[in-house]
Amino acid sequence: MRYIYVVDSAADDELGKVISKISPECLYSLIGGLKQKQFGIDTLCKEVSRINKFRSRIVIPSKGVQYMDSGGYSIIQGQVSPGSVRRFIKCYNAYVENEIDNYERVFSLDIPFSKKYSAINTVDAIYELNRESLSDLRELMVKYPDLRDKVYFVWHFKMNSQYGIWKKLYDELDLKSYIKNRAIGGMVGMREVTKKSFSPFTPMAYKCLIDFVQNNETEKEFSLHFLGMHINYDRFQIALLEKLFQNYLGDYVSVNMTYDSISYAQTARMGNSGPIYLDSNDANLWFGNVKDVPERILQSVYGDITPQILEEIRLRSCKQKLVNCNSFAPLFISSNINEDRVFERIIDKYEIAKIIVTSSSSSVVACKLRSILSEIEESYKSMFNREFLKSIAENIEATIVFDRWFRCSRDLIQLDELIKSFNSWHGFADLLK
Structure with missing residues (x-):
């Protein structure tokens, strides 16, 4: 599990160079060139110039990896009117094509809903906008085959309507033939709404895994990114999933899980x-x-x-x-990355992934887990409190369900039902009409 730091365009070079030594992988957003009322290629070009200067000063000297975010969060926030979304799509895909040599990774432009404009919040509107965005991106992957190594397809799932749209588009556009890397989005602020301390991405992680197993059999790396994660129990769960998935895939495939967050810098x-x-x-x-x-x-x-x-x-x-x-x-x-390393060592020390895979039932896992969590609480008092450990236990309870599905069933219809059931449990309101 690796942390991808989110670039603050206002940060100076000295701190940028320091951070690049700690985390050589960075995420830069296009939002600076697409949030203006009258945005277009001209405003985007100005931002691209800043991005490329950062790349030449910081990323290239540190031999780093630059991920590009679409800036689509501005659509969610209502900074882009419904009539301007298609222009946004064109600008994004123009960047993907024209700057193809100036980034290593790029996330697909996802348009899940708008907090401001109800006209966007219909199943038909979200479907049409994302179909246009993904169709244009697919054309670029056909035109530039090497782009397939760079693109991360962003899944949305927290509303059943969203999950249905993204699944439909993935199938209709035959994206399985083009996508090598996957990401899970839409989780920023989710816990504040649902008031539940759990990691909502576990079902979709297994969805991404089975898609990889069925459609990327020749690939030697399974890459999955979690957008906007920083809570401790989320990071512990990512580390656990990475261990489990490596167990499933064996030594032939390398499991590459990453996450990003601006929270650490904001906290500072x-x-x-x-x-x-x-x-x-x-x-x-x-x-x-x-x-x-x-x-x-x-x-x-x-x-x-x-x-x-x-x-x-x-x-x-x-x-x-x-x-x-x-x-x-x-x-x-640096502190939070060090914390991640502790999570990984604990998962290895107590063989938590092995317990999940080898135990005969969920009750056996629960029994073993109680003893382990009690020991963790005693041994790592500065890092693990009761609430943290409770969230770990709840996450593992959910993980057992999907682990059993992956190892014993792999029925895709059953997986769809499990994901929808999980969505109903966490209770995020479906905003699409």
């Missing part, structure tokens, strides 16, 4: 004090506040600009304004 800007986790086998080695982090640790993260960061820490301690509000972003990004 907002003045959150911690915790800050070290890169250590001991999860109890952490600091509750930025000012408590030893200089040697800061040096390992910031390198030559450590003196500047020490001055920023002094300013924060005095409750004064920072010179650069993004100064602590690298430290928080």
Whole structure:
């Protein structure tokens, strides 16, 4: 499991270079060139110029990997009127084609719904807009076969109507013949609405897995990206799924799971004090506040600009304004990546994936899991509280259902019903008429 950091276009080069050493894979959005009231190729070109300058200064020198986001979130937020969505689609696909040599990965443009314009929120409208977007993208993959290695197809699922639309388009456009990489979207803010502490992506992860198994038999890498994830139990679940999927696919196929979030940098800007986790086998080695982090640790993260960061820490301690509000972003990004490594070690140490696959029933898994979670709570007190462990247990309960389906059935009609049933359980309202 790897973290993809979301580029802040306002961040300076010094911090960008520091972050690129921590996380050489980055996600840059086109939204800066497509959120204007009168957006078009002209506004997009200005943003593309900024993106390419960032690429030449930061990505290429660090031998990084640049993911491109479509900027479609602006459609969801209502920054794009219904009459302008098709122009948005054309601009996005123009970027994909014209800048094909200036990115390594690109997410498909997904239009799931609008928070502002009810005219978009119909099954027919969402179907037609996404059909146009995906048809244009498919044409580009036909024209440029190498683009297939770069495109990530973004699935939506949290409303049964959305899942039906995306499934229909995937089949109608024969995307299985073109898609190699997959992503799961639409989950940002979902828990605030449903008030449930669970990871909603597990069913769709298995949907992506079976699609890969059935249609990408010659591929040696299964790539799945989770858009907008940062909550600890989500990341633990991604790490567990990665382990399970590697178990299913064996040594011939490499499982490549990634996630992105702007949350770590936002948390740093907002003045959150911690915790800050070290890169250590001991999860109890952490600091509750930025000012408590030893200089040697800061040096390992910031390198030559450590003196500047020490001055920023002094300013924060005095409750004064920072010179650069993004100064602590690298430290928080590093901390959360270190936390991810602890999750992976725990999953390996307690053989959680093996228990799920080899146990004779869900009750056997539950019995073994109670003992494991109790030990984790005792051994990793700084990182795991009762609520976190409860979410892990609920996620594993759901995982057992889909693990059994994958190993014992693989019936696609049954999978559709399981996904719809899971959607009904989490209770996100279906907004499409």
